[in-house]
Amino acid sequence: MSITAAMVKELREITGAGMMECKKALVETDGNIEVAIENMRKSGAAKAAKKSGRVAADGIVKIAAAADNKTAVMVEINCETDFVAKDENFLGFTDMVVQAALDNKTESVEAISAVEVDGKTIEEARANLVAKIGENVQIRRVQVISATDGEVGVYSHGKNIGVVVSAIGASQDLIKDLAMHVAAVNPEFVSESDVPQDVLEKEKEILIAQAADSGKPAEIIEKMVGGRIRKYLAEITLKGQNFVKDPDTTVEKLLNSNNADVVEFVRFEVGEGIEKKEDNFVEEVMAQARGN
Incomplete structure (x- = not known):
């Protein structure tokens, strides 16, 4: 029997087990979900899977x-x-x-x-x-x-943050310094050319709305917005930021002085984007006392 994605999804929802584990259980039982659940319970997989909801x-x-x-x-x-x-x-x-x-x-x-x-x-x-x-x-x-050209370098800040940088013409020491900078400052893009046009237009729209409240003439507002956009781009791009180990220079100037360039970087931080429920014990006790 052919094991479909819908069958795997259904078993995952029932047991909470991983995708590969569910698919294997279904293959072994020729697609019989009930038998698969029973076998998973017998093997202890279902017991482990119950924890996957946490x-x-x-x-x-x-x-x-x-x-x-x-x-x-x-x-x-x-x-x-x-x-x-x-x-x-x-x-x-x-x-x-x-x-x-x-x-x-x-x-x-x-x-x-x-x-x-x-x-x-x-x-x-x-x-x-x-x-x-x-x-x-x-x-x-x-x-x-x-890295097709150049090399990759890495930096770990404890167990919580990891960064990999791919660069051309840079020594391992320089790449590690750049990775450390990314870990600390968390830029969104390598350079201005990497910033999507829709992101830029949205920011410009916000800045124009803010400047409009100032009551200044249109030509002054345009200059104000232009300056703020340049500042915004410097803040969100790696090359535009001041280098953490030498704030008097930008990362772009640092790269130019070493005849180097950054191709890409990837930054992971533990738990980013995960919404973790914060239990409030006092509120729970008070709610129970009030009969809620």
Whole structure:
């Protein structure tokens, strides 16, 4: 029987298990969802899967780079607490994932989950880890950064922030300094030419509306907006920003003085964009006391 994406989705919704685990269970049962659920419960996979509904907003960003500095892989793996983020079993799992991603140059969570290491898939290892440590663990994202020309360099700020920079004509020391800058300042784009026109137009529209309230003549407003746009571009682009290690110069001037250029950068920060519910114990107790 053909296993469809809809069947996998249904089993995931019922059990909360990972995609690869659900697909495997369906293949083994020839698409029988009820039997698949029963088998997953028997194997302990369903017990581990129940934890996957809990928010995993802590964790680690891990980077691995090839010896020739031509390729690097960065992954974010989440857990629920900082305590587990420091656990040796969790750290061992992250090391295995990032190395497998580098070895196989896998660029998606689905692809890395299906990779086999020591006779079991990464997804199976993840499920076993969940059952062992009692917390939800998820591979959130994985990205491969390659340098056709030049090299890649990396920087990790503790376990929470990781940066990979691909540059041409730059030494490893310079690339690391640039990666450190990206970690600290968090630019959105490499240069002005990379800023999408719709982003620029939206900002310009906002600035014009703000300046219109000043009551100044149109030609003055145009000059005001032009100056603010230049300032805005300097703030959101790597090359336009003042270099963190030498604020008297911009990153663009630093690159020019070294006959170097940045092709791209990627920055991961643990938990960014994840909405984690903040429990308020006092409010819960008061609500119960009021009979709510």
